[in-house]
Amino acid sequence: MIYKENNSLFLRNGRELVKIQPWGTNSFRVRSTHYDHFKNGLNALLPLSNEKESAQIKIDDAGEVASITNGNITAKIDRWHKISYYNETGKLLLDEYQRSLAGGSDVGQTGEEVDTSLVEHFNSALNLDPREFKAIPGGDFELRARFEANSDERIYGMGQYQQNFVNLKDASLELADRNSQATVPFYVSSLGYGFLWNNPAIGDVKFSKNITEWHARSTKELDYWVTAGKTPREIEHQYANVTGKVPMMPEYGLGYWQCKLRYRTQTELLEAAHEFKKRGLPINVIVIDFFHWAKSGDFSFDKKYWPDPKAMTTELHKMGIKLMVSVWPTVDQTGDNFEEMNEKGYLVGTDRGVPITMTFQGNNGFVDFTNPDAQKYVWHLIKKNYYDNGVDFFWLDEAEPEFTVYDFDNYRYEKGSVLQVGNRYPLDYSKTFYDGLKSEGKTEIVNLVRSAWAGSQRYGALVWSGDIDSSFRSMRDQLAIGLNMGMAGIPWWTTDIGGFHGGVDTSPDFRELVTRWLQFATFCPVMRMHGDREPHTLPLSNEGGGKMPAGAGTEPWNYGEDAYQIMVRYMNLREQLRDYTRQTMKQAHENGDPVMRTLFYNFPEDPRAWKIEDEFMFGDSILVAPVLYAKTDSTSRQVYLPANQDWVDAITGKALDGGQTLDYQVDINNIPIFVKAADYPQLKDAFKDLTVSN
Numbered sequence: 001m002i003y004k005e006n007n008s009l010f011l012r013n014g015r016e017l018v019k020i021q022p023w024g025t026n027s028f029r030v031r032s033t034h035y036d037h038f039k040n041g042l043n044a045l046l047p048l049s050n051e052k053e054s055a056q057i058k059i060d061d062a063g064e065v066a067s068i069t070n071g072n073i074t075a076k077i078d079r080w081h082k083i084s085y086y087n088e089t090g091k092l093l094l095d096e097y098q099r100s101l102a103g104g105s106d107v108g109q110t111g112e113e114v115d116t117s118l119v120e121h122f123n124s125a126l127n128l129d130p131r132e133f134k135a136i137p138g139g140d141f142e143l144r145a146r147f148e149a150n151s152d153e154r155i156y157g158m159g160q161y162q163q164n165f166v167n168l169k170d171a172s173l174e175l176a177d178r179n180s181q182a183t184v185p186f187y188v189s190s191l192g193y194g195f196l197w198n199n200p201a202i203g204d205v206k207f208s209k210n211i212t213e214w215h216a217r218s219t220k221e222l223d224y225w226v227t228a229g230k231t232p233r234e235i236e237h238q239y240a241n242v243t244g245k246v247p248m249m250p251e252y253g254l255g256y257w258q259c260k261l262r263y264r265t266q267t268e269l270l271e272a273a274h275e276f277k278k279r280g281l282p283i284n285v286i287v288i289d290f291f292h293w294a295k296s297g298d299f300s301f302d303k304k305y306w307p308d309p310k311a312m313t314t315e316l317h318k319m320g321i322k323l324m325v326s327v328w329p330t331v332d333q334t335g336d337n338f339e340e341m342n343e344k345g346y347l348v349g350t351d352r353g354v355p356i357t358m359t360f361q362g363n364n365g366f367v368d369f370t371n372p373d374a375q376k377y378v379w380h381l382i383k384k385n386y387y388d389n390g391v392d393f394f395w396l397d398e399a400e401p402e403f404t405v406y407d408f409d410n411y412r413y414e415k416g417s418v419l420q421v422g423n424r425y426p427l428d429y430s431k432t433f434y435d436g437l438k439s440e441g442k443t444e445i446v447n448l449v450r451s452a453w454a455g456s457q458r459y460g461a462l463v464w465s466g467d468i469d470s471s472f473r474s475m476r477d478q479l480a481i482g483l484n485m486g487m488a489g490i491p492w493w494t495t496d497i498g499g500f501h502g503g504v505d506t507s508p509d510f511r512e513l514v515t516r517w518l519q520f521a522t523f524c525p526v527m528r529m530h531g532d533r534e535p536h537t538l539p540l541s542n543e544g545g546g547k548m549p550a551g552a553g554t555e556p557w558n559y560g561e562d563a564y565q566i567m568v569r570y571m572n573l574r575e576q577l578r579d580y581t582r583q584t585m586k587q588a589h590e591n592g593d594p595v596m597r598t599l600f601y602n603f604p605e606d607p608r609a610w611k612i613e614d615e616f617m618f619g620d621s622i623l624v625a626p627v628l629y630a631k632t633d634s635t636s637r638q639v640y641l642p643a644n645q646d647w648v649d650a651i652t653g654k655a656l657d658g659g660q661t662l663d664y665q666v667d668i669n670n671i672p673i674f675v676k677a678a679d680y681p682q683l684k685d686a687f688k689d690l691t692v693s694n
Contacts, residue, residue: 002065004066009066015034016133017033018081020077022055024242027227030225040219044196044453044454045198046458064079071088072087073086073193073227085193091191093189094148094193133222142215145213146213146214148211152191155167155207156187156483157487159452159490160181160182160184161181161484164473166480166483169207173207174203175197176422178400180467183453186489187487193235198225200424237593245589245590248585249589250444250446252284252392254578254582255575255578256528258276258287260533261530261532263289273316285322286316286323286324287324288323290328290548291545292305292306296364297330300386301386302545302546305540309391329398330364331364333365337381346373347365348367348413349411350411351409351410351411357411358401369431370414370415370424370425383440393447398450399452400425426456434447449461450464465481465495470499479628491595494527496530497514497527502534504535504552509630515668518570519566519626531551534551566668573689595618596617597619599612599623602617608640609640609642625637645677648675650683670692673687
């Protein structure tokens with residue numbers, strides 16, 4: 001039975017209840033449940049605004065066939081209860097997959113207005129339904145949602161997966177967070193639609209050649225959001241309107257950030273800061289990494305090594321440097337707060353075994369950031385021990401969280417089993433610090449965080465790509481990740497310049513890598529040096545914050561004079577682009593635009609732009625082609641310049657026509673950078689330190 005109620009279209013089919021509801025411009029939220037009502041709340045979505053979208057709903061006399069239209073998108077339910085989505089021209093965008101003797105797939109032609117009561121169907125004995133709820137004995141449901149595959153479709157977004165391709169068609173992705181993997185289940189299709197899997201359950205998705213299938217291991221209901229748009233930009237804006245936008249990036253986010261594993265003492269940190277100033281190097285932020293505390297979960301400085309945090313922050317602020325401090329969600333079993341937090345239910349629970357979820361420098365539990373009371377408890381300590389001592393903002397590490405064993409079925413949050421709600425943890429982690437800083441009057445809020453979910457952007461999530469390898473292969477992965485994070489609705493993203501694991505400061509090969517990485521990072525949303533460099537120093541002591549060793553220096557002067565001179569030029573370039581970067585950040589804040597963008601985002605009318613995966617746009621005007629291979633592998637790289645646009649080589653000042661592919665010779669001093677010809681006069685001076693003659 002199909003019926004309408006409160007501007008929505010409903011399908012009742014036995015125990016299943018389906019609701020198709022207008023939710024934002026040209027968009028629907030679609031839910032299905034086998035309970036008597038929908039239970040899961042908003043998940044990643046924001047509440048509907050007071051201004052209701054007025055849908056056009058049509059139902060045939062028998063109540064078997066129906067359609068609902070919201071702006072430029074129409075959903076149609078056929079007599080076999082399959083749902084299909086069309087744009088305003090009648091083009092089929094997305095079609096549920098059904099193989100049963102009751103019916104099959106629509107055979108309507110693209111561009112035609114399809115009457116679902118008359119379309120041809122074919123029968124199949126496979127007995128596969130588009131929405132399959134498989135009951136878990138004594139519990140809820142395992143869910144599979146199936147859609148027809150399209151061999152011509154290209155898929156972009158979905159978050160952060162360590163792979164070097166951008167187009168996700170034919171890929172299989174785990175819907176779960178791990179160190180260096182962040183699932184943000186929104187994608188943009190080349191067919192003209194966007195799709196959000198609005199379900200934080202652990203599972204997977206397969207964008208296969210024969211089928212697209214979403215899978216939740218345990219859930220109460222199906223929940224997704226679909227939107228239609230003429231361009232990727234329009235789709236991205238519509239997504240940002242219903243899930244939230246990043247705050248405005250503060251001024252300190254536009255420049256260079258210095259970080260290492262790890263400054264061990266207050267003295268070491270201040271010495272590094274003063275050396276930057278002595279050398280006249282631009283620096284906006286310096287970072288204190290993990291185990292500056294006596295015990296994890298104390299959420300405070302170890303006074304033996306950080307005796308006067310207030311005086312330290314005052315000194316940094318006088319130099320114009322902001323301070324970011326690392327916070328872990330782990331609580332040591334022998335620490336000051338474990339017993340109280342465990343007793344009050346503020347820690348992640350285990351369904352089997354002891355309540356220890358991480359073993360690193362002691363037995364630890366994780367804070368359950370899905371619990372609002374746990375959020376308040378932790379922020380109280382953060383404010384007292386860090387913020388009130390002048391710390392400006394925070395690095396939310398271990399944000400997946402990084403369970404020692406990824407047995408998702410063994411852990412439980414206040415919001416439910418990790419199998420059902422696990423992927424929302426990093427969102428609530430960011431929300432804790434966003435709400436805390438907002439309560440102190442801050443509006444331009446940044447949280448550097450190691451994971452995210454859909455909607456994390458509205459809580460100031462600046463996602464970095466985790467503890468990655470120091471290699472050119474890893475760097476190629478990061479470019480693909482940065483582009484897909486932007487398409488997944490996370491405009492703020494960064495990496496550890498040079499990678500995290502394995503870099504040796506004195507190695508010529510690593511010096512080449514870290515130089516190339518810094519050149520690439522100049523055009524990332526945030527330019528941040530970090531890494532666990534070799535050789536390590538010995539621990540300062542066998543207790544408290546002295547127990548952990550530290551990596552070698554990551555400051556630019558540690559990589560030799562040749563690398564240093566190149567790094568200085570690019571650090572200064574980032575500074576000279578500050579006005580341009582600020583305007584690009586404003587677009588992210590106001591509209592949801594990525595900061596680093598696939599070429600097709602800016603040039604959707606150019607078919608070749610959809611296939612380029614090793615270049616990107618930094619904002620509207622600057623095209624960047626990072627060097628992604630060592631000089632032993634290549635001394636040139638191909639660069640495609642999008643068509644119907646004139647370009648200028650930012651290094652040589654040479655004018656170039658769009659629509660051509662260049663065989664660009666590269667040396668270690670620069671990477672290929674091009675500027676739209678119309679915008680070059682305004683940006684020319686920023687590149688003056690890189691310029692060489694034609």
